[in-house]
Amino acid sequence: MAKLRPLAFVLPQFHPIPENDAWWGKGFTEWTNVTKAKPLFEGHYQPHLPTDLGFYDLRLPEARKEQADLAKAYGIHGFCYYHYWFNGKRLLDQPIDGLLKQQDLDMPFMLCWANENWTRRWDGKDHEILIKQNYSDEDDVAHMRWLCKNIFSDKRYIRVADKPVFMVYRHNLFPDIEKTLITWRDIASNEFGLKGLYLMVAESFNDRTSPESLGFDASVEFSPHAVIKNRIKTPVNKISLFNRFSKANKEWVNIDFRDFKLGVEQAINRIVPDYKLYRSVTPAWDNTPRKGENGVVALGSSPDLYEYWLKETVTAFKPFSKEENFIFINAMNEWAEGNHLEPCVKFGKAYLQATRSALE
Numbered sequence: 001m002a003k004l005r006p007l008a009f010v011l012p013q014f015h016p017i018p019e020n021d022a023w024w025g026k027g028f029t030e031w032t033n034v035t036k037a038k039p040l041f042e043g044h045y046q047p048h049l050p051t052d053l054g055f056y057d058l059r060l061p062e063a064r065k066e067q068a069d070l071a072k073a074y075g076i077h078g079f080c081y082y083h084y085w086f087n088g089k090r091l092l093d094q095p096i097d098g099l100l101k102q103q104d105l106d107m108p109f110m111l112c113w114a115n116e117n118w119t120r121r122w123d124g125k126d127h128e129i130l131i132k133q134n135y136s137d138e139d140d141v142a143h144m145r146w147l148c149k150n151i152f153s154d155k156r157y158i159r160v161a162d163k164p165v166f167m168v169y170r171h172n173l174f175p176d177i178e179k180t181l182i183t184w185r186d187i188a189s190n191e192f193g194l195k196g197l198y199l200m201v202a203e204s205f206n207d208r209t210s211p212e213s214l215g216f217d218a219s220v221e222f223s224p225h226a227v228i229k230n231r232i233k234t235p236v237n238k239i240s241l242f243n244r245f246s247k248a249n250k251e252w253v254n255i256d257f258r259d260f261k262l263g264v265e266q267a268i269n270r271i272v273p274d275y276k277l278y279r280s281v282t283p284a285w286d287n288t289p290r291k292g293e294n295g296v297v298a299l300g301s302s303p304d305l306y307e308y309w310l311k312e313t314v315t316a317f318k319p320f321s322k323e324e325n326f327i328f329i330n331a332m333n334e335w336a337e338g339n340h341l342e343p344c345v346k347f348g349k350a351y352l353q354a355t356r357s358a359l360e
Contacts, residue, residue, distance in 0.1 A: 008332035037289035058095035078108030181215035218276035227263035260298035286338030307354035
């Protein structure tokens with residue numbers, strides 16, 4: 001089997017920032033949502049609490065090193081960090097900036113630009129916008145110059161054919177994505193002497209547009225969207241929902257239940273398109289720590305099912321070239337989505353062990 005480079009998405013929102021202090025309360029981090037979560041139905045696993053790494057702060061070099069060492073010990077090649085850029089203003093930037101200074105941390109990495117508006121909702125929809133994405137020719141230039149100067153120059157940055165790899169989350173929000181990508185490539189090559197850029201686009205919200213038609217080199221499955229698309233009217237696996245009635249609040253529970261296992265089977269059996277697509281897998285899904293009784297819970301997830309999905313994905317994937325060999329895991333640490341490889345009280349290292357087993 002050809003050598004693969006498994007990459008895990010990393011959320012950097014594990015340190016306080018002034019904006020989150022103002023929007024959500026002093027000292028807010030992702031752990032704020034995680035620790036306040038409660039079981040909302042019988043058998044509901046909440047809260048998810050960390051074990052080995054504890055309630056880390058990603059501003060700390062020691063925390064970044066322990067996170068990276070743990071991932072590498074179980075077969076993860078590198079991290080794909082979410083990148084937040086709003087017309088020159090960056091958010092949640094301290095983990096990346098700290099990583100750039102921490103040159104003794106041997107962990108390959110890349111960025112995915114989470115290019116949605118920052119809102120009071122957790123899905124980027126335009127509901128009470130806190131910071132808006134304003135696209136412009138000037139911002140395209142400024143953004144790529146900043147990336148080339150500060151990020152792509154790092155020797156650990158992930159490349160294909162010596163081209164830095166950069167991902168965009170939602171292409172359809174740009175006024176003219178093809179023009180933007182042409183601008184980016186021109187700056188990288190002509191101003192900074194790079195051999196080019198290797199540009200990826202996430203298949204978010206089941207958008208399966210050919211990447212080449214937009215000017216990208218490849219697409220990446222956004223696997224959480226795959227496993228939460230199948231609604232369940234009556235929850236399975238002998239889970240009692242108190243008749244969908246919250247005894248504590250005396251209100252109807254609005255939890256949206258999805259079938260995780262069916263999503264996995266559909267993902268495995270997907271007909272591979274004729275464009276370059278990197279496959280992705282997800283450990284589990286439960287965003288009730290963020291949304292409470294209005295959250296989405298995918299029932300039926302387990303370390304064994306995750307291992308099966310990853311193993312089938314690895315077995316089926318044929319790299320497009322020696323270096324076009326990525327498998328994505330979404331995610332390493334999306335704790336408030338119940339979606340994490342990092343060890344927790346209930347499962348310990350089971351998801352990491354499943355990762356290593358499937359990759360081997």
